Amino acid sequence: MxxxxxxxxxxxxxxxxxxxxxxxxxxxxxxxxxxxxxxxxIDVPASGNEDARIQSNIYRYSDGSILARDGALNREVVDLDKVPREVQRTFVAAENKTFYSDSGVDLKGTARGLINTLSGKGKQGGSTITQQYVKNYYLTQDQTVSRKLKELIISLKVDQQMSKNDILAGYINTSYYGRGAYGIQAAAQAYYGIDAEDLNVAQGAYLAALLQAPNQYDWAVASAEGKKLAEQRWNYVLNNMVEMHWLGASERQGLKFPVPDAPKAAPGLEGQTGYLVGAAKEALEKQLVSDGTAADLDEAKAVVDAGGWTITLNIDPKKQKLLEQAVKKKLTSKLDPKERDVDADVQAGAASVDPKTGKVLAMYGGVDYVKHYQNNATRRDYQVASTFKPLILAAALENDSTTQDGQPITASTVYDGTSERPVVDGGKKVGFAPPNEDDVNYGDVTVQTAMNKSINSVFAQMGVDVGMDEVMKTAGELGMDVDGLQAVPAQTLGSMGASPLEMAGVYATLDNHGKKVTPAIVKSAEHKDREVDFPNPIGEQVISREAADSVTSVLTGVVDDGTARLSVREAPNRDGQQVAGKTGTSDNNKSAWFTGYTPKLVTSVGLFGEGAVGTKNESKQVSLKGTAGGGRVNGGGFPAEIWAAYTFGAMGSTSEFDLDTDMGAGVTPTVEPTPTVTEMPSDTPSAPETSAAPSTEAPTSEAPTEAPTVEPSDGATTEQPTPTATRPTFGIPEQTGSARDGGG
Missing domain, CATH: 1.20.5 (Single alpha-helices involved in coiled-coils or other helix-helix interfaces)
Structure with a gap:
């Protein structure tokens, strides 16, 4: 004790x-x-930092030739007296209500920022307008203790040496507003097409709100949640102005949210140039975030738009020109918006990828960047339709899946192709019975023929046989963005959105024998002495080679005996080139696709029906029916024609697939059992007791006879049966792809 x-x-x-x-x-x-x-x-620097003086970025083709320069005209300094008083005050209300009375610093906010930096929690919050101006103009965006201490001291001295008006002018002239706009003058032009002196208080409040998250709050690209947050921030700014007696309550109540104009391209980015530059910038920005150079995309955009970069793309200028010519020859030259309203709604997008390297060799974003700002090659808002069907088959082969009767799913497995046949699982209907195009009943067909004719009822049942969780998992592994998508049977119709660039990557992975291909548009990016390292576009084996090659084998049948036969098989310059691919036509004919490949080149072409832009800069998806004076637009039409005109001109020499599969080449139609019509469709797909061996012949450019034959195992010759229908017989359509069912 x-x-x-x-x-x-x-x-x-x-x-x-x-x-x-x-x-x-x-x-x-x-x-x-x-x-x-x-x-x-520590003294106040004599001049602003390099980032405050925006430079041009230089963009080059893969061969080193100049594609474009940008960035030089994205900033214009204006005097504060050129900015209306009430607009000036929106920035104070948004960022620093004590600006006119404080000493230039927020000790609590600075201390919080230092603690966050030391603890690795990221960005500082609570800085004054003076501190933000000092950071933008004199210092850098680095999140370090030394930089924050410098910011604190320089801010105190700047507050003593400069007037509040000069500080505010410096702040609104150096801040980044998104759309490549630095400073309020560039922002006023970018969002409202007017000079800063013509801004009203509602518009000023939106520009002030943008500074918190310019990428997220840009109305043209913001998600539904982003738009909601942008309006909340706008209201916050105006409410603060009322609280500070800078805006009358009655005037505040009369203000409506000022939806900004649609983005307009900078001069010099006409034609396809703007699409290529935009895609390259986006890829660089994402990589800067990925490697930790930038904390988020807003910061990355600021780093790239500040200029000084030399960015080399993988785009091959010769292939790029060929793709543009193919679209013009096969589509845009036939459109006449003055004659047909629907022709004004047609948008085309395409992306071409080398399956061995992952390089994006060509891209078509739209008719002209300065006329249609959104890149059709990277947009993800249209259904992929039947181009999703090969992924269902890939999942079946990868998982050694079986039918409801326990039969292995292969190219020769027989399914019931009756239109609107109820999908079943374990003997029970799952509440999904999709129609085929034009409600054609095909009866019993092999998987090969079902792919060739893009039969919805077959693949809806196959998806359930495989398990939709496995189908979506395989789709994700192949390169589709399936995050947030439900694993439900309806997905078998390709009801999800994806871009031509995304689908080119998915099919490139199949072409590359199951090794993941992530399309890469940027070859290199350098800034002074620093070079950004990009990941290898070729990844790991995501599905087995046998599964990938078997899907390729089946997809050759789509070209030689299916929905793409007229546009691709018989293209005048094919010269015997082996081709695999799939057509797709979405619900109500709002999109049409052809994604196809040779051993050396994968290209996805999409057509999208885009109506006039509404009051909130949101376009409406509309039908493509009647384009160029025709009827329904299917994937085997314009998309496949564009694909063929481009691919066979870009290939150079013919090549053959090196396939590790026992499912044949999918060229000669497989034998089909004679279909029967029943009063009620069977609850389970039928599997063959015996089936003919699939063809192992090499693909040929010659057209099959009108009644193609195959050699069954017994040596007899059997004609290909004609599908039957419970309604008037339509025959096998030239191309499947329903305006109501997501067919081929």
Whole structure:
């Protein structure tokens, strides 16, 4: 006990209140002394930093030739007296209500920023307008303790040396507003097409709101949640102005959210150039975030738009020209918006990828970047329709899936192709019965023929046989963005959105024998002495080679005996080139696709029905029916024609697929059992008791006879049966792809 009491006595002698207080005050004095020393040592820089002086970026084709320059005209400094007083105040209300009375710093916010930096929690919050101006103009965006201390001291000195108006002018002229606009003058032009002096208070409040998250709040590209947040921020700014007696309550109530204009391209980005530059910039920005150079996309955009970059694309200028010519020859030259309203709604997008390297060799974003800002090659808002069917088959082969009767799913497995046949699982209907195009009943057909004719009822049942979770998993592994999508049977019709670039990557992975291909548009990016490292576009084996090659084998049948036969098989310059591919036509004919490949080149072409832009800069998806004076637009029409005109001109020499599969080449139609019509469709797909061996012949450019034959195992010759229908017989359509069912 004595020992314990003695220890407490020692502790009391060592840690008395006087000593604790003395230590505390000593540390305070030491900190104050250090601050005084730093205050004396750190001066306000004589000029702004390099990032404050925006430079041009240089974009090059893969061969080194110049594609474009941009960035030089994205910033214009204006005097504060050129900005209406009420607009000036929107920035104060948004960012720093005590601006006119504070000393230029927010000690609490700075301390919080220092703690966040030391603890690795990221961006600082709560800086004053003076501090943000100092960071933008004199310092950098680096999140370091030394930079924050400099910001604090320089802000105090700037507040002493400059007037509040000069600081505010510097702030609104150096801040980044999105759309490549630095400064309020460029922002006013970018969002409202007017000069800063013509802005009203509602527009000023939106520009002030943008500074918190310019990428997220840009109305033209914002998600539904982003638009909601943008309006909330806009309301916050105006409410603060009322609170500060800068805006009358009645005037505030009369203000409506000022939806900004649709983005307009900078000069010099006409034609396809703007689409290529935009895609390259986006890829670089994402990589800067990925490698930790930037904290988020807004910061990455600021870094890239500040200029000084040399960005080399993988785009081959010769193939790029060929793709543009193919679209013009096969589509745009036939459109006449004055004669037909629907022709004004047609948008085309395409992307071409080297399956061995992942390089994006050509891209078509739209008729002209300055006329249609959105890149049709990267947009993801239209259904992919039946181009999703090969992914269902890939999942079946990868997982060794079986039918409801326990038969292995292969190219020769027989399914019931009756239109609107109820999909079943374990003998129970799942509540999904999709129609085929024109409600054609095909009866019993092989998987090969079902792919050739794009029969919805077959693949809806196959998806359930495989398991929709496995189907969506395989789709994701192949390169589709399936995050947030439900694994339900309706997905078998390709009801999800994807871009031509995304689908080119998916099919490139199949072409590359199951090794993941992530399309890469940027070859290299350099800034001064620093070069950005991009990941290898070729990844790991995501599905087995046998599964991938078997899908390729089946897809050759779509070209030689299916929905793409007229446009691709008989193209005049095919010259015997082997081709695999799939057509697709979405619900109500709002989109039409052909994604196809040779051993050396994968290209996805999409047509999209885009109606007039509404009051909120949102386009409406409309039908393509009647385009160029025709009827329904199917994937085997314009998209496949564009594909063939481009691919066979870009290939150079013919090549053959090197396939590891026992499913044949899918060229000669497989034998089909004679279909029967029943009063009620069977609840389960039928599997063959015996089936003919699939063809192993090499693909040929010659057209099959009108009644193609195959060699069954017994040596007899059997004619290809004609499908039957419970309604008037339509025959096998030239191309499947329903305006109501997502056919081929």
């Amino acid at each position: 004595r020992s314990s009491g003695a220890e407490r006595g020692v502790i009391r002698r060592l840690f008395t209140w006087k000593k604790i207080l003395g230590t505390f005050f000593g540390l305070c004095l030491l900190g104050m002394g250090a601050f005084v020393v730093l205050f004396m040592v």
